[in-house]
Amino acid sequence: MTATAQSAEEHGAAEQLAAMPEDWSRALAIVAHPDDLEYGAAAAVAEWTARGKEVTYLLAxxxxxxxxxxxxxxAARxxxxxQRASAQVVGVAEVEFLDHRDGVLEEGPALRRDIAAAIxxxxxxxxxxxxxxxxxGDAPGSPWNTPDHRALGRSVLDAVGDAGNRWIFSDQLETDGVLPWAGVRWVAVAASPAVTHAVQVGEEAAxxxxxxxLEHRAYIAALTDEDPxxxxxxxxYGGLDRYGHRNGGRRSVGFELHAR
Structure with a gap:
């Protein structure tokens, strides 16, 4: 991911963002590629793990x-x-990979199945x-999102419902020994053009x-000649300050939050 979402205030919106819920203990972060979380959301993860919350990463x-x-x-190696080094920096000990092919992720039952199993x-x-x-972004002519991000994000939203339904991918209950899980209360979408909530982050989390x-040095070196x-x-910091303007002036990470 090489672009961040454009915030709603670019169109004059001035509403304050609601606070992210805090009454949870376990989170699963599911993205398409190494580095997707680090373009903003990782600061929120650092804040959460510092508060004793458990976060696991799953990469498609x-x-x-x-x-x-x-x-x-x-490149995969x-x-x-x-990614593993990056996760450790923000207090994430467990990182899983699903081994779907980079660049050609397909929205559909195969991806939903793997995500539901992880949930x-x-x-x-x-x-x-x-x-x-x-x-x-939400402005006309905003940068086009990539196929992998679109397929992954939509599959995650669907797989959350799949995970709680014992009649969907029911063979997992027998072969993998897992049980249905309908305990997901929220899905938070990072880098969304439709941000609704934010979590404030302190200087250490930032x-x-x-x-x-910066742990993604090989990837950054391939993207830009700028100093890493x-x-x-x-x-x-640009993203944290952007959302901070709508969240009490303190650096923040913005999310589009869906309640389940």
Whole structure:
């Protein structure tokens, strides 16, 4: 992911964002690629884990098609290692990969099935995912979102319902020994053009959010000739300050929140 969502205040909206719910203990963050969470959401993860909340990462791909100058097998190895190091920075110990193909994720039962299985295993109350909308912003001509993000985000929203229905992917109950899980209370969409809620982050969480993006050095080097730290700082702190303007003036991460 190389772009962040454009905030609603660009169209004159001045409403304050609602606070993200805090009465949960387990979250599962489900995204398409290594680095998707680090373009903003990781600072919120750092804030949550510092408060004792448990967060697990689930990635649909290993990002093997994301570096033009690197063969896919090598890119997968490098980007998986970068993602695991990045997760550790923000207090996430468990990172899983589903091994779907990078760049050609398909919305449908196969992806929903794998996501539902993970939700049944981890039993989260909060599910965090990436922007599933067509564009990164809500203004005419906003940058077009990628097929992987659209397919992944929409499949996550559907799989949350699948996970709670014992008659959908019911073979998982027998072969994997999992039980249906209807305990997801919210789905939070990061980098959405339709932000509704925000979580304030302190200086330490913001610092960790920046450090987590900087762990993706091979990917950043392939994206830009800019100094990696300057590039990462502009992305992370720019997003935190943007949402902070609508959340009491304190740096924040914005989400589109769906209650279940």
């Amino acid at each position: 791909t290993r990002g093997e098609a994301g570096i033009d100058t690197m063969e896919p097998a090598e 490098v980007r998986e290692a970068e 049944r295993r981890h039993r989260p109350e909060l599910v965090l995912t990436i922007n599933h909308h067509d564009t990164w 610092r960790k959010g920046l450090a987590s993006l 730290e300057a590039y990462a700082r502009s992305i992370v």
